[in-house]
Amino acid sequence: MAVRSPASVLALLTVYMVGYAIWLLLGAPAGDRTSVLANLLLVPPFLLATLVVWTVARLPQVTAAPAWRWLGYGFLAWALGGLIYSGYDLLGLPPFPSLADVGYLATLPCFAAGLTALRRERRGTLQTLSFLTDAALVTLILGALGWQTFFQSTLADTAQPVLALWISLAYPVLYLLLCAATVTLALWKPLGLRRRVIALLAAGLLCFLGTNVLYFGAVARGSYVPGTWLDLGWPLAAFLIAWAAYRCGEAATRPQPNWPQLPSEWWKGLLPHYAVVAAFLVYLALHLGAPLDRPQQVLLWLIVGLFALRQLLVLTDNQRLQLHLTHRAEHDPLTGVRNRSDLEVDLQRQIDEARTWNSVVAVLFIDLDRMKEINDTFGHVVGDHLLQALATRLSEALPADALLFRFGGDEFVAVLPRHDAAAAARVAQTLLAAASKAFQIGPEILHVSASLGIALAPGDAEQATAAIKQADGALYRAKQAGRDTWRFASEQLNSLHMPQAQLEVQLRGALERGEFAMYFQPLIDLRSGRVRSFEALMRWNSPVLGPVSPADFIPVAETREMMGGLGHWAMRESIRQMCAWQAALPGVSVAVNVSATQFAYENFVADTRATLAEYGGTPGLLTLEITESAVLADAMQARQKLLELRALGVRVALDDFGTGYSSLGQLRSLPVDVLKIDRVFIQDSNTDSAFIQAMISMGHSLGLEVVAEGIEDAATVAQLQALRCDLGQGFYFARPQPAGQAVAAMAQGSLLALPRC
The missing domain is CATH 3.20.20.450 (EAL domain)
Known part of the structure; x- marks a missing residue:
């Protein structure tokens, strides 16, 4: 029978967990079949958790459905392993190695696949490499600590055939895989999951990993007894993960309150430092007064190398971020050309150099005609796209050594070093011709024009501010002359250069007009x-x-x-x-x-x-x-x-x-x-x-x-x-x-x- 809501299954799982905890509190009854009963009682929580996560995965609003399905596969594999283990125990056969290990081992990659399937934000190459280095570093250290404290002694004290040995080695390897996936969950928060869901999911995985580590330690010491409090760790892990799935489905079906923003997760940046310090402290505690063997030395150097690589990536990413922030501070976010923040500084530097080398700098003030009409008719979105296209055309039409600034609105300023009046006039006409070509903005074809004013410095002005003002004044006179034209700030230069420029203006389109x-x-x-x-x-x-x-x-x-x-x-x-x-x-x-x-x-x-x-x-x-x-x-x-x-x-x-x-x-x-x-x-x-x-x-x-x-x-x-x-x-x-x-x-x-x- 299909389950319509995970709430009822989670409630049943909660009741079972309470009853199971009371059973452990009262003490498991002694007898020949105590271990069989203890193992069988571990199976129902995983089956119920499977129903919860699979039911949540079927909800249409849930974006993390593949992840919950993989977690459900892991629960089911563990439950099947528990049933097989109990069967071997009931028949008096040795449960290790056996088919039960297939189920237990399959649980770990299923959990890791589920965490990997969570949708995450796209990151840059440096950020991704830095994250992968962090995950590898933490996983390696945790794996080394686990090997030193539990797994090494367990394998060393147990005389096992080859198959049993390989299966014994598979457990720590797959634990490392799940550990890496859990570190991924902590360092790279997935999209579409709220903080409480992530916290429950992480707590369940840590509970599962911790219980297994404690179990291996107890087995190594020969002190493990079925039906003790240690057995509560596995069903508790299943319960926490199922609860996380339920909260995820609940959040997808109803709006969530706007919780206040939590403090930034500054601890993520310090996590590798903590991991390295912890590794050295543990190694010092375990090997105080005794030299490290060769594998331990290699491991320590590997940890140090990863840490150094991580710091290098952080420094590189910080430098890239600094360059990005500098670019954003100096460039207009809409058009991509430089903004006016450094216009006066750069222009003054160009003027000073021109004065030294006895040359001139041309300042071109460009304004798009009829921009207000375009915004009113087609909307500001179309107007923004038009400005972007215009900035691209102007940039392509300018000489290689020119600088283009967005002065504000639909106004641009071009600075042309080592351009005299004749060269500036040619560039001005080229820019007007570029602006007058039709623009294809979505389905709209826009025909616009521009007006332009030119000032030469030194000459028309000695300072950058005055040069910009002179070019702006020339722009105003160009608009008065009928737009789609340009003017010098100097009337003498206008009388000298305007006839040829006017000839070029009239020549464009003369053939189409039948002249x-x-x-x-x-x-x-x-x-x-x-x-x-x-x-x-x-x-x-x-x-x-x-x-x-x-x-x-x-x-x-x-x-x-x-x-x-x-x-x-x-x-x-x-x-x-x-x-x-x-x-x-x-x-x-x-x-x-x-x-x-x-x-x-x-x-x-x-x-x-x-x-x-x-x-x-x-x-x-x-x-x-x-x-x-x-x-x-x-x-x-x-x-x-x-x-x-x-x-x-x-x-x-x-x-x-x-x-x-x-x-x-x-x-x-x-x-x-x-x-x-x-x-x-x-x-x-x-x-x-x-x-x-x-x-x-x-x-x-x-x-x-x-x-x-x-x-x-x-x-x-x-x-x-x-x-x-x-x-x-x-x-x-x-x-x-x-x-x-x-x-x-x-x-x-x-x-x-x-x-x-």
């Missing part, structure tokens, strides 16, 4: 004067800055890694326009500039092939203009890509020839079709015509068409015609024009010289 357009400039056959092709040129008309020269925005796009996207768009737009012209003007070709960043892209050739296929373009009508420096940066890789383009049918022009200092041998190895002489040689009046003649002759000797850029007057045309240059390009013929005007200009010239598609 770019492709213009086309004709290439003229210098022998016939007819239009041969068009070069596609990118133009930017910003609604804020107005028309911006490519000489201004292309270097910014290159340094800020935006040229790849712009070049890809220019390629697609040029091919699209070339194919759109074919219906009215068959055979018109287009030359497209390719940046070094775009050409270095791994899938550049594949993208070109896909774009031609998408618009139905003829590869032979497309010329890709690649700069000499871009090709020579990695000549082997460039040659491979050029060969793939030639296999595709696309023509390649080597642009800006003469500025990269390539040799004739290098030029001969490159599969190109056109050589474009840079405008600096055409427009420079000091350039010797023989030098231009040499470049034209070099191109012709390699079977290349030669194009002269930057032609602006008739005299230059006449000179190039005399030098037998093939094509010319420049303002003298036409300026870059939109597609419609370029086609109209082409229609005015002869189309007979153009190849047909």
